[in-house]
Amino acid sequence: MTILIDNKSYTVKAGKNLLEACLTLGLDLPYFCWHPAMGSVGACRQCAVKVFKDENDTKGRLVMSCMETVTEGLRLSIEDKTAKAFREQVIEWLMTNHPHDCPVCDEGGACHLQDMTVMTGHDYRRYNFKKRTYTNQYLGPLINHEMNRCIQCYRCVRYYRDYAGGDDLNVFAAHNHVYFGREKDGVLQSPFSGNLSEVCPTGVFTDKTLKEHYTRKWDLTMAPSVCNHCSVGCNTIAAERYGELRCMLNRYNGDVNGYFLCDRGRFGYEFVNSENRIKQALIRNRTNEAATEDEIMEHLQPLISVNKLVGIGSPRASLESNFALMQLVGKENFYQGISEDEAHLNRLVVEMLFSGCVHSASLKDIEQADAVLVMGEDIWNTAPMLALAVRQAVVKTAASQASQEIKIPVWLDSAIKELTQEEKGFLATLTVTTSPVDDIATHSWHAAPDDLARLGFAIASYLQPGKINNTNFSEELLNRAKTIGDALKKAKNPVVITGISCYNDNVIKAAFDVAVALSTSDRKTGFCCVMTECNSMGLAMMEAPSFSVANENIKTNGHATAVILENDIYKHVTSNLADEFFNSCDHVIALDALHNATTEKAQVLLPAATFADGDGTLVNNEGRAQRFFQVIPNTTSQVQESWRWLRKLQSLKLHTLNGHALHPDDLLREMEIALPQFKDIASVSLKHDFTIHGEKIPRAPHRYSGRTAILANKNVSEPKPFNDEDSPLSFTMEGYKGTPPSGVVPFFWSPGWNSVQSVNKYQDETNGALRGGNPGLLLFKEKIDNKDLFFNDVPESFVAAKDRWLLLPKLDALGSGELSSYSAALKTLSPQPFAIMSPGSLLALEAKEGDMLQIMDAGIVYGSLPVKADENLCDGVVLVTAGLRESIGMSWGARVQIGK
Amino acid sequence: MFSHIRTIWLTFLHLFKRHVTIQYPEEKIKLRPRWRGRIVLTKDPDGGERCVGCYLCAVACPVDCIALQATEDENGRRYPEFFRINFSRCIFCGYCEDACPTYAIQLIPDFEMAEYNRQNLVFEKEDLLINSQGKYPGYNFYKVAGMNAGVKEKGEGENEDAPVDIHSLMP
Amino acid sequence: MQHVWIVLGVLFVLLNIAAGLIWVERRMLAMWQDRLGPNRAGPLGILIVLADTLKLFFKEDWIPPFADKWVFIVAPAVVVGSVLMSFVIIPFTPQIIVSDLNVGILFFLAMSSLGVYSIVLGGWASNNKYSLLGAMRGASQMIAYEVFMGLSLMGVVMLTGSFKLGDIVNAQKDMWFVVKQPLGLILFFIAGIAETHRLPFDIPEAESELxxxxxxxxxxxxxxxxxxxxxxxxxxxxxxxxxxxFGGWLGWSFLPPWAWFFLKTFVFILFFILLRASLPRPRYDQLMETGWKILLPLALANLMITGAVALLVRG
Known part of the structure; x- marks a missing residue:
């Protein structure tokens, strides 16, 4: 479509509103209440433009550009005098009550209100009356509240309530006293509350953890990163100042996390600065345990070259690190550092996705799905962003249906809301117990994993009769299957979500069967399986045996040195198994970033880099390989990426001098050859020597301050800036000033757009892909005609045993996460460990809610936990909190004994 | 040609003019209050640190010689945890003073800062902070800023209404 | 024996004058610019001479590794040598003259031309583009101004009928040649400035360019x-x-002849400094143009007219 803006003709996409069209064209037009993810409500009156009837119309009329659809030949003017004056006046009104506190406001320097004020040209206060004030509320340890700064754009409640489904933030009072907050002081309940700091165009809601060590955006050294607190792999921006990680910001990726992050991802960064960090290499059992790198190498030389090595990989270490370990110890001695059960499930998922029978669904696919089936996984707690995507799918399905019916554009938010009311798209949640996602579900059912699997197989059988041999399903189950199956059949883009937290392969197989049965030529079906850690998929794809196999081998063969890569074995397997392993090892070399039970066992401990002080690649549950980049320059400490340590050990072993520099892309290139399943993995990111016109991409904004004073207290002569040889990014503010390639965007900034809203300058179109394509390399390709893989093993129905309980993990959206649990703010929100049982089970145990229960398995006693009752949980199952800081490895999926 | 000769002649006549040189260490020039010399951090009328750690001086500094870290006390009042100026880089342009929204950073007419050791030109907050309001007496930022940082309650600042009663529906 | 004393005496006095000029020039420049100049070391700052000399002695005597070592060392000696040789023919008094050669003026011209070797060799040996540019400019400037320098003096020689400086001074007993040869004086002095490459003709140094x-x-x-x-x-x-x-040592008898000579010389030295204080440097091409297109024809004209008048008067 062609429209004329200020008498210049532009081509724009149909169906958009004028504001989106203008922003997509790169024109500057101020706005507040509009948000690309939330649509338009036309409340702030800021985006006014003039629209003319035809070429003879000189008068025109003012319209809110966000409320007007693009039409062929439309004439509008942004520069029109009246429109400009109007916009300036609107800002002037908004500013009448805005307090005089930008210097102490955390938004300052990245503030949409500041940007828009400058953009409209308002610069002089004419209003001489008193300013309105508000009292603030305590909103928990994550978000700070300063209500005086509010400009009443309603974005916060629209995000919190409508988009994220929270219900404890609302708007109160009336007319010019409108107040955004909670009913009374208290912690915001939604695990997506952190996004308020980016959604709020001014400083009402700000990141409270950043406040602890506040730094302005222009002073942050930033690098593109990937969240490592769950398997979804949201894109983030890690920000550093004075050698400390300061905050995490959302990094838009149209295929993954869009505009938002969950609180675990946003606030889980603090573990990098925690006191528990390993910063010093240690050789244990000697007087002075601290060791220099040379001492370490000297000490390890005999251990490495003489002894047999056993490598224990990690689902939270990068591909490079795992591969470097595999190279060091040899492929036959490399093991996944996870339990056999989990490894088995992971293998199954890899097999399914490799078969190409199903399309591996991205978050974007899930958001756009018109029917969602969740099987067995508590996605709200194991992968919060997935739950947010499912919510969008459900809401948007209703919205797009409504908009098709009466021709209202989808972005016309309030009209659509009015029309749809409580109407929702189809979502079926079949889980072990209740989850907040159930609130928006059309159909939810809670049962033991085997029963969930049976329902899954029944649905598959209903969708494609004859494929499942066993049809011994109960009437009730068949009815359920029919309801769900019918709804799924109607959908054009259904998605099936499952996960491994049931520790039951039948659940995953059933979900897969449903997805395969749904995949027809006219229906694009997505399949998504949640895994435990950020690189579980990458590790599983390396096809190594599990830790249990490693233990067996070392027990039979004996005499080995174990090299343990970023893995707390005690969190993955039961303590007796781990103890057994460590007792049979001659030596233990551990690499990790945080002290834990495993690093205690190590005779040699090497400080490994976290995502913030190293480079690496992670594969998320979709099979998307994504590169994260170092953001903390490492000049003095011994901390380095595990792969670098391991490569140094390897050169020690092979007696080669490692003279040449090693880059992550070199490792990935070796990996392509050694492991053909990682085809093209080296192209996941740009080569380390990539430059644009000979310039690297600067990590720091051009107004980065204090360069000649930061280190002046140590030495007045400034040192050379830290040189990054591993990536196309540099650690200074000098370098290429244009828009960098999409995978290496260190921060979003554009002239006049200092806030995160500048992301629109980096996109092809609003809500679209980043310019140059969304980053990430997909490792699984759907093979359209291949529908060979199908599972037929329908399990027997679950029967509660009298003295044995099925042990399953209960994760927590904020508290769970091996690394994020070391973040101070999240720790305060994390629950204490507890167990959940059904009232029936409690009755059988003669226990009541709050009693301390002992969980025992094959003679191991896991310690006492308080028990909670849950009516929705079926009898015979016990859920125990997992992933918390205090949590230990348990035999998930096993039948355990419970004593009082 | 004539102009050359005239130039030579006029220059020659300067032989009989008074010299303008001031014999510096013995004679001293009178410095105006706005002379831009050494940088100090001032205090507000109540004796509190004026600096709120907003980083505007640091970003305005063309030679990037100011580094600081903001922190907060228990009342939420911002102050710099450290404040460092590398005077060996400072060009005394006064941009930091212009940028300062709280009149905290001020340039005073003291320029005699020569040191034998360059390291001694790195000034920390203890070296910069003076017990005076400097050129702008009577100003306390927190009295006019909207927030409550232990200096005044919400609504008690200059030009502020009492906090809104959000339960009221009165017009 | 007396000759040896004269030579040593002249050498001693000249070198002291040259050193003393360090102080004189700085003080005078300062005065003309309403400043004070060096006034800290010794009375009126005169010991700056000592301080500056000592400083020069103690500075690192650096020979760049890329330079032509021997030529680089020889070049500065040439300039001092050639200038000192010129002083051989200067009659300070009727008695104090190292050697009153009968080709006196020609000897002076020859020696001062040799001075250019020092510039060319120094610039060449430095193996540095700026040095070389300076040397080239120096050479062409010398050639341009050398020519009419000689010609401008020929008027005086014509009037005296001798190249001996002693004879020339004696010929001014009644009237200084400045009256008969004003144009000759102006031309000679301009050429002299160029010859010593002093400001405003310090094109070979031109610190703002080279x-x-x-x-x-x-x-x-x-x-x-x-x-x-x-x-x-x-x-x-x-x-x-x-x-x-200006009549050399000639003057009223209340001062001895040598004093008159030095007094007069000193006035011209001050004039050199005054020029430095007041005039800007011309562009290189302007300098060459003035030399070849204006001053040389003027010198020739002066020679012709002087010759014609001399013929008429004798004739």
Missing amino acids: VAGYHSEYSGMKFGMFFIGEYLGITLISAVTVAMF
């Missing part, structure tokens, strides 16, 4: 030699001007 021209790479006493050479050059041109146009 760092320091031909002596960019020089430091320590080698630089000091160029420095001394320049001051000796000033003194030489002033002395020759006095001898040729």
